[in-house]
Amino acid sequence: MSTETENExxxxxxxxxxxxxxxxxxKSAVPPAMKTIIELKGVTKTFVRGKEPLTxxxxxxxxxxxxxxxxxxxxxxxxxxxxxxxxxxxxxxxSGSAKVAGNDLSTMSDGDLARFRSRHIGFIFQAYNLMPVLxxxxxxxxxxxxxxxxxxxxxxxxxTALRVVGLEDRMGHYPRQLxxxxxxxxxxxxxxxxxxxxxxxxxxxxxxxxKAADDILTLLTKLNQEFKKTILMVTxxxxxADRATATRHLNKGKLE
Amino acid sequence: xxxxRYNYRNLVVRKTTTIAAAFGLALVVFVFAAAQMLGNGIKKxxxxxxxxxxxxxxxxxxxxxxxxxxxxxxxxxxxxxxxQIGASKKPPGVGEVLVVVLLEKVGTVGGVSNVTVRGVPxxxxxxxxxxxxxxxxxxxxxxxxxxxxxxxxxxxxGLELGQSFEIKKNRPVKVVGVFxxxxxxxxxxxxxxxxxxxxxxxxxxxxxxxxVRLDAAGKFDAFKALIEQDRQLGLNVQREAxxxxxxxxxxxDFLTIMGTMIAVLFSIGAMIGxxxxxxxxxxxxxxxxxxxxxxGFSRSSILxxxxxxxxxxxFLGGGVGAIASLGLQFVKITMLNAGTWSEIVFSxxxxxxxxxxxxxxxxxxxxVGGFLPAIRAARVSPIExxxx
Numbered sequence: 001m002s003t004e005t006e007n008e009x010x011x012x013x014x015x016x017x018x019x020x021x022x023x024x025x026x027k028s029a030v031p032p033a034m035k036t037i038i039e040l041k042g043v044t045k046t047f048v049r050g051k052e053p054l055t056x057x058x059x060x061x062x063x064x065x066x067x068x069x070x071x072x073x074x075x076x077x078x079x080x081x082x083x084x085x086x087x088x089x090x091x092x093x094x095s096g097s098a099k100v101a102g103n104d105l106s107t108m109s110d111g112d113l114a115r116f117r118s119r120h121i122g123f124i125f126q127a128y129n130l131m132p133v134l135x136x137x138x139x140x141x142x143x144x145x146x147x148x149x150x151x152x153x154x155x156x157x158x159x160t161a162l163r164v165v166g167l168e169d170r171m172g173h174y175p176r177q178l179x180x181x182x183x184x185x186x187x188x189x190x191x192x193x194x195x196x197x198x199x200x201x202x203x204x205x206x207x208x209x210x211k212a213a214d215d216i217l218t219l220l221t222k223l224n225q226e227f228k229k230t231i232l233m234v235t236x237x238x239x240x241a242d243r244a245t246a247t248r249h250l251n252k253g254k255l256e
Numbered sequence: 257x258x259x260x261r262y263n264y265r266n267l268v269v270r271k272t273t274t275i276a277a278a279f280g281l282a283l284v285v286f287v288f289a290a291a292q293m294l295g296n297g298i299k300k301x302x303x304x305x306x307x308x309x310x311x312x313x314x315x316x317x318x319x320x321x322x323x324x325x326x327x328x329x330x331x332x333x334x335x336x337x338x339x340q341i342g343a344s345k346k347p348p349g350v351g352e353v354l355v356v357v358l359l360e361k362v363g364t365v366g367g368v369s370n371v372t373v374r375g376v377p378x379x380x381x382x383x384x385x386x387x388x389x390x391x392x393x394x395x396x397x398x399x400x401x402x403x404x405x406x407x408x409x410x411x412x413x414g415l416e417l418g419q420s421f422e423i424k425k426n427r428p429v430k431v432v433g434v435f436x437x438x439x440x441x442x443x444x445x446x447x448x449x450x451x452x453x454x455x456x457x458x459x460x461x462x463x464x465x466x467x468v469r470l471d472a473a474g475k476f477d478a479f480k481a482l483i484e485q486d487r488q489l490g491l492n493v494q495r496e497a498x499x500x501x502x503x504x505x506x507x508x509d510f511l512t513i514m515g516t517m518i519a520v521l522f523s524i525g526a527m528i529g530x531x532x533x534x535x536x537x538x539x540x541x542x543x544x545x546x547x548x549x550x551x552g553f554s555r556s557s558i559l560x561x562x563x564x565x566x567x568x569x570x571f572l573g574g575g576v577g578a579i580a581s582l583g584l585q586f587v588k589i590t591m592l593n594a595g596t597w598s599e600i601v602f603s604x605x606x607x608x609x610x611x612x613x614x615x616x617x618x619x620x621x622x623x624v625g626g627f628l629p630a631i632r633a634a635r636v637s638p639i640e641x642x643x644x
């Protein structure tokens with residue numbers, strides 16, 4: 001079983017750099033047969049800061065198809081992160097409907113949202129957000145603790161995920177012993193270990209130098225193309241957006 | 257469930273704060289355990305002085321040997337009645353005089369305290385077979401020679417082998433031997449000749465109490481009934497064990513209650529310490545908590561994780577405190593026993609129950625101290641936490 005898994009993933013890990021994004025996926029629409037996995041209709045999100053209500057998302061409608069790799073761009077304060085949080089089930093819309101992976105998030109309880117996140121969402125954060133006291137392997141294993149998998153299976157899957165991101169030789173390292181790029185790759189392994197429906201990435205390359213950023217983007221592309229993961233990425237970096245199959249621009253709470 | 261090693265490593269990584277908080281908790285548990293061990297120590301020490309088949313006869317209405325007085329003529333009557341019930345060992349009983357003398361404590365300047373002097377008959381070592389001369393020799397009858405208990409020896413001026421002290425002004429007695437009695441309260445006494453004690457304190461014709469050794473503990477009720485039915489004698493009969501339990505009760509309860517109160521006061525401080533420590537942990541780990549919530553861990557699992565961490569911290573401190581308190585059993589202290597108004601030497605006596613209570617107290621402090629921070633952690637909004 002173990003050798004089978006290794007054989008399956010080893011070439012993927014080693015040829016991370018050689019992934020070429022096929023031309024037809026660049027900035028193009030998704031293949032027609034794919035189903036809609038994110039469906040937002042008239043979503044409004046209003047925050048009350050002090051006494052002033054602040055509308056961050058204003059009647060937004062968005063469809064994302066399964067297998068898409070979409071970039072979300074926009075100036076600061078345009079609502080990108082809020083939108084991402086809504087889709088990831090970290091927050092609920094003030095009005096409108098948000099359907100993600102068949103779940104109506106606007107009606108779900110906090111507990112249901114937590115279960116939804118653990119089952120369907122893989123998170124990649126700008127600041128990696130690894131647990132400093134846990135090793136790379138233990139960090140990757142974290143989401144699996146919410147599943148029924150036994151200890152041995154969890155470990156095996158976490159090892160496989162680390163192999164996919166090319167960090168099989170860093171499993172026992174603590175985050176402080178890794179470079180920024182390596183930390184982000186551990187975070188990506190953590191995001192995929194649960195085999196989530198959607199990966200949401202909030203400025204995944206924001207803290208990295210160009211070279212490390214390119215590696216991460218290549219890895220995301222690979223996840224999208226070879227593992228057919230739907231990826232939604234908030235970014236300021238046009239080079240990052242360039243690697244996505246589609247880019248959407250958000251301005252003052254509306255999609256342009 | 258958030259893995260326990262996450263909590264464990266957080267405690268290890270933040271060594272200084274962990275040790276500081278654990279130290280506070282250890283101190284409380286130490287004080288708490290020590291107080292109970294002290295209370296237990298005095299009970300045990302006095303309890304060891306009692307033999308199950310022994311009865312003590314005193315004047316009715318006296319709460320201790322010190323207050324009691326029985327006419328010499330009654331002693332033989334008491335022993336005769338004991339023989340009638342069944343007291344075949346030789347001697348079946350002893351009449352003793354109990355007095356206290358004020359002596360200067362060694363190691364203090366002018367510090368004085370009461371020391372019990374027991375005027376004993378010649379055959380006292382035959383009666384109390386557990387008492388043995390360990391150094392020197394027994395006092396010669398009818399002389400001004402005394403033997404001192406191993407516990408109190410050397411703790412007062414003149415109470416060392418070969419030294420002498422005044423049991424009354426211008427009435428010196430000489431220490432010729434040291435005796436031991438398995439750590440009982442007799443070891444805190446000076447035993448002198450019955451006659452010497454009587455004449456020195458004007459107790460001619462009287463004894464303080466009569467101890468009777470029955471053939472079996474079961475014969476006590478019959479003996480008590482026989483003695484007490486004669487109202488004219490005006491005597492009261494108690495089991496030795498009951499008598500000593502009563503003698504130790506006041507001091508033991510005082511020590512236990514006082515110590516527990518101090519420990520409870522300390523524990524408030526320690527709980528606040530634990531709360532501050534855990535609050536700092538929650539504040540430092542906002543982003544980690546937010547991430548865990550984002551990954552799908554529930555509020556309750558965050559709450560449990562932080563409670564577990566504070567409880568582990570408390571058990572760590574509590575364990576250290578409890579283990580440290582065990583070291584106290586090698587310490588002997590002298591204290592004025594409220595039952596006899598004289599000095600008694602005893603040690604801290606641990607029991608499994610005391611240790612369990614102490615560790616339980618630690619756990620309690622951990623849960624209470626960690627509760628508010630854990631609630632705070634569970635309330636962390638993942639969005640807010642990761643924006644910070």
